[in-house]
Amino acid sequence: ELKLVCDGYIEDLRKDFLVSNPSKMVRIGDYIAKRNEINSDGKIELEQGINIQKQFITPQRSNSNLYGRRIVRKGDIAYCTQLNNSNVAYREGDDCVVSSVYDIIYVKDISILLSKYLMLWLIRPEFGRYVYTRSTGSAYEFLSYDDLADYKIPLPNMNIQKAIVDIYDCYIERQRIATQLKEQLNTLCPILVKGSLETAGK
16 A cells, blocks of 8 residues: 555646645756766676666666667666656666666755655656657657756655655565565475375375
8 A cells, every 4th residue: 555655645736736736836957957977988788778667777688888878877767768668767776877878867965855765756657648748859759958957846855855755765665575585485396286286195
C-alpha cells in the first residue's frame, strides 16, 4: 500500500496547488540545470541504459569505446530525448556513462527542491503525456531541454518533500526485499521438497 499512499499524496498536492495555490506550481527549469560532461578521458568505465521501469541497467548492447559518452553523476536524472522512448531514471549508484540519446539534468539547490521529489513527478503518466505534446521533429521526434524546463510541478516545503520521498524509498526497499525473498524461495523450495520426499520415504 505504500505506493498507493505516495501516489495519492502527490495527486492531492497537484489538485491542491492547481486549485488553491496555482502560483506555487513552479517551472522546473528555474531549479535545474543541464549537465554537459563528456567522458573525454575514458576514466568512467561503467556504461548504463534505462529500462521501462525507470531504472538504470546494463545495456543489452555494450560498447567497448566509452570515450565521448555522457556522464551521469550520483543524484542526477537522465532521460531519453526521443519521443518513442520517454525513459527517465534517478542515479543513486556510482557515476556512469550513457549514450547520446540521453540528456542529463541536476537540481541546482537541493535545499529548495529534492532531486528524488522531482523524479517522482517525472515518472508519472502525466509527464509522459506532456512529453508527447511538447516533442518536436519529423521522422524522429525529440523533447528539447527548453520544453522539459517548462514542465510545472507543485513545490511544497522541504518537510513535505522529504516525507513523500521517504514513503517512496520505503516502497522501493520493500519491493527489493520481496524480490530477494522470492529468489531465495525459488532456490530453496526444490531442496526442501527433495528433503521432504526423502524423509517420507524412510
